[in-house]
Amino acid sequence: MQKLVIEGERRLCGELTVQGAKNSALPLLAACLLADGESVLHNCPQLSDVCSACRILGCLGCECRLEDHTVTVRADAPCGCCVPDELMREMRSSIVFLGAVLGRVGECSLSFPGGCELGPRPIDMHLNALRRMGAEIKECHGVLRCTCPEGLHGAKTALSFPSVGATENIMLAAVLADGVTVIRNAAREPEICDLAGFLRGCGARIKGDGSDTITIEGVTSLHGCEYTVMPDRIVAATMMAAAAAAGGELALIGARSGDLDAVIPVFEEMGCRIYPYSDRLFVTRSLPLKAVRTVRTMPYPGFPTDAQAVVMAALAKAKGTSIIVENIFENRYRHVDELIRMGAVIKTEGKVAVIDGAPRLYGAKVRAAELRGGAALAVAALAAEGVTELTGVRYIDRGYERLEAQLTAAGASVKRLLE
Secondary structure (H helix, E strand, O other): OEEEEEEOOOOEEEEEEOOEOHHHHHHHHHHHOOEEOEEEEEOOOOOHHHHHHHHHHHHOOOEEEEEOOEEEEEOOOOOOOEOOHHHHOOOHHHHHHHHHHHHHHOEEEEEOOOOOOOOOOOOHHHHHHHHHOOOEEEEEOOEEEEEOOOOOEOOEEEOOOOOHHHHHHHHHHHOOOEOEEEEEOOOOOHHHHHHHHHHHHOOOEEEOEOEOEEEEEOOOOEEOOEEEOOEOHHHHHHHHHHHHHHOEEEEEEOOOHHHHOOOHHHHHHHOOEEEEOOOEEEEEEOOOOEOOOOEEEOOOOOEOHHHHHHHHHHHOOOEOEEEEEOOOOOOOOOOHHHHHHOOOEEEEEOOEEEEEOOOOOEOOEEEOOOHHHHHHHHHHHHHOEOEEEEEOHHHHOOOOOOHHHHHHHOOOEEEEEEO
């Protein structure tokens, strides 16, 4: 077991390159299964979740090679349709392989996904849409067995909620289906556009991504292509929160300010200065942080739920009272008790968290219970007096590539040690 030892109250200064997006790389890897020949993904982050996705591709009969930040996948003739239970349990987004396997092989067997426990995240929308497209799906002892006796066909689906995972699964299943598929109330996240861009590069016919209606015209086959994964907007938001909490100035190389339109105003309200450019974003904080008005997490283009925890950590020392309303997941305040252990003054009730800015935070022994909450504890530790020992690092490693090295390069004192 590993831990991060963080010595707080050190101003940050420097340039950090924003890694490739985890939430884009995983569906792109699943999409590689659909294409004949070789697909090459550049700017792929070195994360445990990416390794798990590559292992899943191997179990499905693909050749998969990781070199630095490039993943090469050859999927000429996938010969498997079963995803092992232990791999499904490692990450929640593994469910995205359902649409890809079903679309390429015609049958699929997998268990319900694992990953961070953030409350119920039902996959009913995924399954109902696939059934409309001709899939027969049965659940037996926690295993989904899916077949397409007559192949997949296009269908019209109106999602009850703009689910990113459901939108991705339908897109992956539809690109090789017979006929036209229309997704209404589709997710509009930049990661959806990234998936559509890759699939179009492979020969798919997709239009409307980035809007609430996506249309996919099925084709008979796809070919591999070379593609670059978009930068991770949540990692960029985390580094912005780190600069806000610790003070100083950071240049985030590769950050796309357009992906952060809902996040930037919150940091500006805190008292940070944000300077966006075409290929980077500068964030500075020299004056004491100020509380913000209510922040409500919403589907894109609203404030992202994945940035909620790190923003809360920065607000823990902001002067005044801030309110956060979590509208996406039911159990996304698991980091609050650990922040309170560090001296934060936070009260939660249902969806609402009230943060009364504390004059000081203190180093403590804290434990990450999930990915973004773990990053929030690291952000709080940067602003705390003394030393913080942060365990549960395996969760952080699911979404952040060598977080300690990134922060240390900007002037923080962060060490990874064995417990």
